[in-house]
Amino acid sequence: MSVELEDLVAPPPRERFREELWERAQLQDRRVARRWRLVAIAAMVIAGGALGTAGVLAFSSGDNAAGATTYDRTLSCPMAVQGGVPVARLSAHARYSFFNNGQNFSMVAFTGVLDKNGQGYAGLGAVRASYGFAMPSLCTAAKAVPLRPSGLKLYDVYTNGQAGLGGMDNGAQCFVGARATMRVHANIGRNDTPVSGQLALWTGKKLHPVAFVQWTPKRVAVYLSDDCHVQ
Numbered sequence: 386m387s388v389e390l391e392d393l394v395a396p397p398p399r400e401r402f403r404e405e406l407w408e409r410a411q412l413q414d415r416r417v418a419r420r421w422r423l424v425a426i427a428a429m430v431i432a433g434g435a436l437g438t439a440g441v442l443a444f445s446s447g448d449n450a451a452g453a454t455t456y457d458r459t460l461s462c463p464m465a466v467q468g469g470v471p472v473a474r475l476s477a478h479a480r481y482s483f484f485n486n487g488q489n490f491s492m493v494a495f496t497g498v499l500d501k502n503g504q505g506y507a508g509l510g511a512v513r514a515s516y517g518f519a520m521p522s523l524c525t526a527a528k529a530v531p532l533r534p535s536g537l538k539l540y541d542v543y544t545n546g547q548a549g550l551g552g553m554d555n556g557a558q559c560f561v562g563a564r565a566t567m568r569v570h571a572n573i574g575r576n577d578t579p580v581s582g583q584l585a586l587w588t589g590k591k592l593h594p595v596a597f598v599q600w601t602p603k604r605v606a607v608y609l610s611d612d613c614h615v616q
Contacts, residue, residue, distance in 0.1 A: 459568040460524035465500040476551025494602035507567040511602040516571040535594040537608035559613040561588040
C-alpha cells in the first residue's frame, strides 16, 4: 500500500529544539542587532522630539480610502531570514517614555510586525495615517484570518508607561514560514489616526496562528504561540 506524503506525521521535536534554534539565530545576528540599536539611538538623538516605532513603517500612501472610518486588509508577505530561518519580530506597546544619552524620549502607542532590522511589514500606531502595510507591492492578497486569539495564550497586557514589546532591547521574535499572512484592522478617528484595532499574524501552508494583538493607545493585549520567543 502506497503512503501519501501528507499522510506522514513528523516526530515531535527533540528536547531544547526551539531553544537551540533561537540560540543559532541570535548568535548570527547579535552583531547586526547591536549595530541597529546604536544607529536607532543616534537617529533618536538627532530627531530630539516625540517619536514612535510607527515611523519606521512608512505606510504606503493611498492604502485606505480618504475619510474612511475603518481599515481592514489581509496580505501574504515574504519574510526575512534571521540565522538561516524566517523570523518575524512583533512590537506591541502603549505610550511610554525612556531616558537615553541625557534625553527623555516619548514613544507613541504602536503594534506591528517587523524584520530583524526594525523595518516594518504591517501595523498601526497612534499617529496620523499610521496603519496598513509598509510594502504592499511585495505581498499578495490573502483570505482574511480571524480577529481573535484563536487558541493563543495571553502573554501580557501593557498600559501607558510600560515599555511592552519592541523597545530598543526587547521584543518578541516568532518562527514563521517563507511567507506569513497578516491582517490589520483599525478603527480610524480624527486626523486619520487609529483609535483601536487588531493585528493578526498567521503562517504555514495550512495557516495556523502565531501572534495576535488587541490594541488601543492606552491598552495593548498580546497573545503568542510557542513559536514566539521574548528577549
